[in-house]
Amino acid sequence: MSGPSYDPVPLSTDHTDDVPYNRPLSPETRHSAYQSPETQPLEPHDDLPPGAARPRFLGAALNDDGPNPRSSYASSSNSFPIADDYSSSVYALNADRAPGSRDPTFYSLNYRDDPHDGDFNDSQPGVSKMSPAMQSSPYLSEKRNTYAAPRDRSRRKLFIIGGAILGLLLVIAVVVGVYFGVVKPKSAKSSDNASGALGDEHTSAKPSGTSAPTPGVRAAVTGGDGSKVTTEDGTTFTYQNSFGGYWYWDSEDPFNNGARAQSFTPALNETFRYGIDQIRGVNLGGWLNTEPFITPALYEKYANSSNPAVDEWTLSENMAADGGLQQLEDHYKTFITEKDFAEIAAAGLNWVRIPIPYWAVETWDGEPFLAKTCWTYFLKAIQWARKYGIRINLDLHAVPGSQNGWNHSGRLGTINLLNGPMGLANAQRSLDYIRIISEFISQPQYKDVVAMFGITNEPQAPTFGQENLIRYYLEGYNLVRAASGIGEGNGPMISFHEGFTGLSKWSGTFVNSDRTSLDVHPYLCFSNQSPDPYSARANTPCSAWAAGQNNSIGNFGLTTAGEFSNAINDCGLYVNGVNLGTRYEGTYTPGNWPRVGSCQQWTDYQTWDDDMKQDIMNFALASMDALQHYFFWTWKIGNSSVTGKVEAPAWSYQLGLQEGWMPKDPRQAIGKCGGKNPVGALKPWQTGGAGAGQLDADFTSSYAWPPTSISQGGAATLLPSYTPTGTVRTLAAPTFTKSAGGGVDAGQGWVNTADTAKGMVPIATCSYLDPWVGPSAAPPAPLCSGGTARRDNTPTPIITSPPSLA
Template sequence: MGDASRPRFMGAALAGEAGSSRPSLESGHHSYPSFDNNSSVYALNPEHGGTESRTGSQYFNYRDDPNDVPMQPLGDSRYLDEKRATYAAPRQRSRAKMILAGVAAGVIALIIIVVVAVYFGVVKKNDNDKSTNNDSASKPSGTSGSGGKGSSSNLVVTGGDGSKVTTDNGTTFTYQNSFGGYWYWDPNDPFNNGAKAQSWTPALNETFNWGVDKIYGVNLGGWLVTEPFIVPSLYEKYPKAVDEWTLSEAMAADTANGGLSQLEDHYKTFITEEDFAQIAGAGLNFVRIPLPYWAIETRGDEPYLAKVCWTYFLKAIRWARKYGIRINLDLHSLPGSQNEWNHSGRMNDVNFLNGPMGIANAQRSLDYIRIIAEFISQDQYKDVVVMFGITNEPEEAIFGLDNLQRYYLQAYNNVRLASGIGEGKGPMISYHDAFLPLTQWAGFMSGADRIMLDDHPYICFGGQSAAPISSYATTPCKTWGANMNTSMSAFGMTAAGEFSNAVTDCGKWLNGVGLGARYDGTFAGSTAVGDCDTWTNWPAWDDTMKSGIKQFALASMDALQNWFFWTWKIGNSTETGKVESPAWSYQLGLQNGWMPTDPRQAAGVCGNTAPWDPPLAPSATGGSGAGQIPASVSNSLHWPPTTISNVGGGATDLPTYTPTGAVPTLSAETFSSASGTGTINAGNGWANSKDTAGAMVAIATCSYLDPWVGQGIAPPSPLCSGGARRRDVPLPLITPPPSPS
């Protein structure tokens, strides 16, 4: 570990020369010029120059100023109003002697109408949709249709606004969704995709049209990958914990309070089924769920609670399916760390594509991508987990664009091997922009089958301003709108995987445990501009403050067009008893009036009549010609790389793994028919039985360093003994198709 913890969010800072980092201005490894275009003072400045050059004395703005675009009057909507059905009130009988009989007949008729309407309007419709829709035309084998053989006649399997929901632990709550959405869950048919989040969002058994249907998403940050500022109560108990590595060590030593199992207590309570119901009721149709590599396995002395969070991700799939919500699975933490920040699992060093274990850790990461892709590409899951973010926020400035693109292409091949190339199968593959301008990625992997660019725009981590929130009313429109518009045409599907309502860096541990904030001068090297209480004491916010935040949120949503807010929930501090980073909690904003109750209210806030003109290119949607990456691209980005940063010698001098190990496949939930007809097929975890290579493991005759060793350490010498074969030369030991362990 270094002398000081690095901040959690680094991406919004600006870069100097090529190859330097874009973390915060106070990074322990780098120094940076001062800019304000992407900071909280942007709204106060008149016109901003800037260039996208990364050479000499010029520096690009992390988020370019937009080009001129046609505008429409402020507030005009881009969308048609939803059709609303009206129903006439029933006629009353006029004769008194008919009243008693009429009441009885009416009750009976109402019961019959409701049953018939639910069956033909929802249940039967879902079955018909599945038989005519290509996305889910074939029902997974081993399941029964809704209302089919073995179903109980009084089993309630669906409902809309105001219906009673029974959770898997037997508790109940009232489903509140005024947007025409309905839940669906039949234990006899657990892979039925009939649920619909809102009237404007396609049901899970219908096609989601990328670039046409809007992504209104929210992250479930801090749940399966903990972060101090999101779940401060976990870290307040252990003052020396600064990331999940040190938190896990501290918990494991605290056997009196349950040891490492305390993490599972967190998984059980922080996000529950009711959160998914509330997300649908808030008009949101996607969740982005950060998942760590230790959901699959740990090795050596890695202290994480291995595999347990995967069981809760399976619950997330079930809950998302029940409420018609689609999932973006984001691989958030890689072996060795891809960005040296606390959300990567361990702070301060990058050992992914960097340093002596750089290739080995990347090989291991590619294995985990392959294992996840094989699971989510199965018929039982492909219509729920529709997007796969293969690596969160890789720090390109440390290991270089060439090696990152080589890794991205190999990850693409792994995912498409699992799901099938050019046939519209498998997830949309999401690539983070690595804190480079979106224009840097124009044309990358042209012809690839369904890839998306992931941008994380934040304005709160640069220079700070004491200006009121009202001054930021159109800042997102000015800084983000044109970038997204251009990228949708130049690259293809582009979305904001993260953004928030924060315009300052105030919030307990937002920058990292004990690091303070630039706004109040408690961050090393900063100068105070105000008191953070203004931005964190949300119970004291007046209507003007709330209205200003809501306007900023709407402008952000309209500018970004397809987005995932970071994050759904911020936990209370045990020290103050309240949320200490309110600008980052969607749920808290809904509860207290500074988030829109309908995300469609954002349409037109920036005044842009046509932010982007669909449709996407065929490769973005799996159409004809998709997956045909030119040979010149494949050859130029061949894996593995030939050089690695921050280590002497070439890549052939570094430790690497060989594909001869047993694959740790992911298991599924066990579903048994409620009617007692047997176990329902949930898949064996492996979509493509022809994908038979082993897992990347150590070569018996070679030496290895700790995967988290850090840069500046010489590789083992001699690397191998006994004439062992090196790098990709070892022939894989072909194993039978893996089965769940």
């Protein structure tokens, strides 16, 4: 369809012909595909300066000549060709309208990412139009009756006594009603919910304040806007949520799912209708899986040491030699707290994506990470999310050996998942962790809160091939569904990152799979740099992303943007990595980038005027509308220990709210791309309905696990592998004790009692390389022998006792 024109992002014009979609590039071009460090995954990166860390992000620039290969393909000599329909799309999701139309009601009358959202007030974006009847308070008649004048003075005393008794009974009835109204799980199907004034209203008890204990009745603790919240450590704050959300926390009933983030979001004990209810989320990046640019103070301390901290591996080594790893737990305690979850719900957001690393489960000898501690804080995140009605997308962000070689994968360097001599063994171990996590989060105590599971973040398919990635995903899918079962409500939605292959490459895969979704991370900031202001980029997200997102929802199913940001250039402390510089200022290495200007104007947010803040907000709203279901990266950027302020402001949702460039109501994004209704409800099997789990036999046989060969490793039978003879580690549950004595059933960490398979461990007579050895190393020879001792220094890991299957 036709649509408005947009200013393209400047790109290099260094190509050999003018044929769209078919432009051979050369290493000399300044396209980010050749100059960005995130595009050289196959090399050991000895060319990087000390302390240099590749950025976590991939993002191709826009080009009005058509799509180019994503930057990750640049250094891959064995990648398959693609045509990326996603990151370089020039098709906007726009409806036809009268030329020059500026009718402010156009968007609200046409485009709806939530078909139940109400009409918006023309003069007050985000505020619903209401009929006089709707504007009338439903409590007014009750108030009038309560304060009606007495009819007879002689009967006044009798009325007073009777009123007191009636009032006491009313209080008891309200308390009991609230308690049982929110306790009852799945009390109201979403299809029965009424449409409210501010959008999709889901019926449930809606307390406006904290309920007071009544003698003889155990009151449920809950509250809405203006209520006082008492945290675990006894501190208090006032809950401010103007969207009709309310919190719920009862220490006697800690697994109650009665809370609601907003009136337009289903409560946790109601069904979230994927494809209808919109995912408006934010990441909690840098918390349980640290990253230099998100938590710079942790890294600045060791940035210039003899062993610079460039990733959590080297950070852990530095901390261990300087006071101990408990410094990381101090970070876990303070960086994200309960109040953040309250603020997220109050910001109109209903999901959080929480990255966790594999060392939340365990570490093996030689791995310096702080083992298992971050899991304790993920359990706190579950409790806080439950309290404020927020759903969690748990993202396995780092796996053994690294899935992409970037600093956020735990260790900067090479790709060793499905790549190189340890590629198979690392994948086996990673799948074990997927299984262990699935067994925990599929328990009835957790499944309604941890509602989505991203089984591996940003794997580099251009390095090891989409075929083997599908094999890995299919095995992960089978493990998750073995834990949870098939059908709606039985465990999490499974999220697959598209692996930098392009969304269209996944069309036709996982057909009839039970509750699978596709994840993509669109960024605009790591390509050629431009001095253009935000005002020139206002519609870029619409032209770049809207059509690709809609096509993927129609062809694959639910498609989310697991990460995106407001950044339009690579300015910001450590955004590209520790001591790596920026393209914008011409200091980025490796490569030879011309200086565009100073980054100060893009990082010194305290000097931004109202016009610039509004331009950034317009960019953010366009991004939200184009992506439809999204998780902004990230909620919070920590202060620099040197300057005392945030040095990457375009990446902080929280700071944007405080300073005025993020919307107070994310529903203001509706219609920013000018389109009509996007793709509606998903197919039944995509949400656990009819046909779910009935995958095609040819598909499952074609992508059976394990792979027959491994990229840069050769035949799988000639590579090190683990054996399923070890005891499976289970994840710990929180402990709750009722005031009357006795504990609360928090689960045993293992939901599927029929799953008694063993865990992966090394074979005593086989030889292994370091999991991060790199793809150029030769496999051990001989690989295994009955009389051959292991030739590395990796002992058999210590495994915990088996799960209770009673």
